[in-house]
Amino acid sequence: MAIPTSRTHEAALPVIDTERCNGCGLCVQVCKDGTLRLVDGKAASGGDSHFGCFACGHCMAICPQEAIVVAGRCLSPADLTELPQAVHCADYQALAGLMRRRRSIREFRDREVPGELLDQVLEAVRTAPMGLPPSDVHVLVLDSPDKVQRFSAAFCLYLEGMKWLVSPWFLALLRLFAGKATHALMRDFVRPLVQAYTSGHARGEDLVTYGAPAALYFYGSPYCDPADPVVAATYAMLAAESLGLGGCLLGGVHPLIQQGRGAARFRRDHGIRHRSREGLILILGYPRVVYQRGIRRSLAAVDRP
Numbered sequence: 351m352a353i354p355t356s357r358t359h360e361a362a363l364p365v366i367d368t369e370r371c372n373g374c375g376l377c378v379q380v381c382k383d384g385t386l387r388l389v390d391g392k393a394a395s396g397g398d399s400h401f402g403c404f405a406c407g408h409c410m411a412i413c414p415q416e417a418i419v420v421a422g423r424c425l426s427p428a429d430l431t432e433l434p435q436a437v438h439c440a441d442y443q444a445l446a447g448l449m450r451r452r453r454s455i456r457e458f459r460d461r462e463v464p465g466e467l468l469d470q471v472l473e474a475v476r477t478a479p480m481g482l483p484p485s486d487v488h489v490l491v492l493d494s495p496d497k498v499q500r501f502s503a504a505f506c507l508y509l510e511g512m513k514w515l516v517s518p519w520f521l522a523l524l525r526l527f528a529g530k531a532t533h534a535l536m537r538d539f540v541r542p543l544v545q546a547y548t549s550g551h552a553r554g555e556d557l558v559t560y561g562a563p564a565a566l567y568f569y570g571s572p573y574c575d576p577a578d579p580v581v582a583a584t585y586a587m588l589a590a591e592s593l594g595l596g597g598c599l600l601g602g603v604h605p606l607i608q609q610g611r612g613a614a615r616f617r618r619d620h621g622i623r624h625r626s627r628e629g630l631i632l633i634l635g636y637p638r639v640v641y642q643r644g645i646r647r648s649l650a651a652v653d654r655p
């Protein structure tokens with residue numbers, strides 16, 4: 351038994367070196383699957399497992415004796431990294447400062463984003479908590495202005511053929527079957543959005559990706575927790591900010607390329623491997639504008655019952 355993902359349907363295999371194991375029990379404590387147990391003062395697999403080892407790697411990461419190796423489900427000991435020293439880590443002030451300076455950027459200088467910076471952004475994403483391993487987050491990398499423009503233009507052309515989605519008869523059906531909030535969002539947000547994208551494209555204006563020189567599309571698979579691509583994109587946005595790039599998360603494309611044959615063709619044409627419940631595009635580039643002030647936003651509610 352194992353939790354399925356698009357990458358594997360198999361459980362991983364933890365192997366314990368009983369010569370090295372000192373029986374401290376730390377691996378048993380952090381294993382939330384129940385794979386591990388202590389037998390005669392040594393760690394052993396064969397515990398009361400809920401799902402089969404899902405390769406979180408926490409046992410390997412915590413073992414003081416390097417006595418445990420997990421292999422499978424896209425994890426191996428080679429994926430362990432040295433921890434950075436505390437002096438090299440951002441404290442609250444540094445992190446909060448970065449967050450306060452960040453603004454969504456939709457105005458970009460005419461300058462390409464070097465591939466190394468995109469690699470650094472993706473490296474930071476690999477530290478994100480993306481659901482149960484192995485991560486089912488996929489990234490489509492559009493690493494030049496041409497690629498972003500082609501994607502954006504193709505999306506607008508595709509939308510021209512999908513306008514039935516926001517037609518009066520379809521919206522009337524939605525009102526009956528999909529509830530008030532969905533109907534209101536479709537009528538008052540999605541319909542004008544589709545109109546803005548397509549009419550902008552007809553005028554030669556890119557209102558989808560704002561002429562960005564690079565973009566990363568984070569999406570999942572049918573197995574993926576919908577939050578995972580969102581967590582990944584958020585990490586990417588903050589990493590980009592720390593590298594002097596500006597960016598903006600775009601939610602307008604993903605939901606419109608999920609349903610129907612046209613959507614499947616669009617995904618196939620652009621190398622998007624799966625339909626998924628959630629996905630976000632992060633556009634990136636060097637900012638052409640400088641904001642003078644931060645904005646402290648309100649939350650809908652902070653309840654402390």
Ligand SMILES: Cc1cc2nc3c(=O)[nH]c(=O)nc-3n(C[C@H](O)[C@H](O)[C@H](O)COP(=O)(O)O)c2cc1C
Pocket residue numbers: 452453454455456598599600601602603630645
């Ligand atoms: C899930 C999500 C989807 C978004 N989609 C879009 C979008 O399609 N187009 C856009 O211009 N901005 C989009 N944004 C950016 C928001 O509009 C932006 O966060 C908002 O303007 C607040 O500005 P700030 O990020 O500078 O605080 C999205 C943000 C999120 C979190």
Ligand code: SF4
Pocket residue numbers: 366370371372373374375376377378392393412413414415416417418
């Ligand atoms: S953490 Fe390492 S040393 Fe401790 S019980 Fe587990 S395998 Fe043995």
Ligand code: SF4
Pocket residue numbers: 362364377380381382383384385386402403404405406407408409410420
């Ligand atoms: S990798 Fe995770 S689930 Fe598997 S044995 Fe180690 S702690 Fe448990």
